[in-house]
Amino acid sequence: MGESRDHSHVKRVVVKVGTNVMTNKDNRIVSPILRGLVDQIAELYERDIMTILVSSGSVIAGMEVMDSTIDDPTIRRQVFSAIGQPRMMRHYYSIFHEYGMRCAQVLATKRDFSPGKHRENMINCYEGLLSQGVIPIANEDDAVSLSMSMFSDNDELASLVAELLNADMLILLTDTDGLYTGHPDDEDSRLIRNVTTDQNVEQYIQETNKGEAEGRGGMESKLGVAKETAKKDIPTFIANGKRAGVIVDLVDGKEIGTRIID
Structure with missing residues (x-):
């Protein structure tokens, strides 16, 4: 199964959740x-492990409440994001509040x-938030981010x-279990547990990649x-964000998802 995963030193984790993880087929x-x-x-917070969440979803959240007649795709994205950002933070703020925790948007x-x-x-900013036990939720400032300033x-x-x-640790959550040797729904496909930084896996990317709803990322981006x-x-790590307990399991060293090794 490859090298053992001893993550006992982990105290700070960045988790990215894509739009395709948090949305349904509609x-x-x-x-x-x-x-x-x-x-x-x-759960990680109770173990003195702080998570920085990088969350997509603002564009979709904006689309949920507004129809747009704007033809320019860049302006349309800016408008949807500006409307959706506070909606996403309201979701997160409400849920974190139930746990007696605080979150902040960056x-x-x-x-x-x-x-x-x-x-x-x-x-x-980040260090100040983390020192106070506040969970930072990061996102691109889509309303003003254009051309050279865009991620x-x-x-x-x-x-x-x-x-x-x-x-x-960095965890990139998507809607598949990781990189496969073929399409994830193909019975003959197998999950690739480990990928080295110099390993060429281009032949597998297109079959694995499902794309992201209204997102710009995909398996090629994630691997790069x-x-x-x-x-x-x-x-x-690249792993399935819809799998129960995926973040905690990865922090605990369970061999799930695809791990990238230097």
């Missing part, structure tokens, strides 16, 4: 999925991670946050980001 936010994520974050563009004052301010997707944002905060993150000595 592109509606599924509240029980969000509740399941928060339940796991709360929006960013790619330029905020460039060396200088912006980066220092980002670190200070390729939230996988890239999650990787940058993990590096910024010297995280002990995961490899770059693993090279920075941050253990990185």
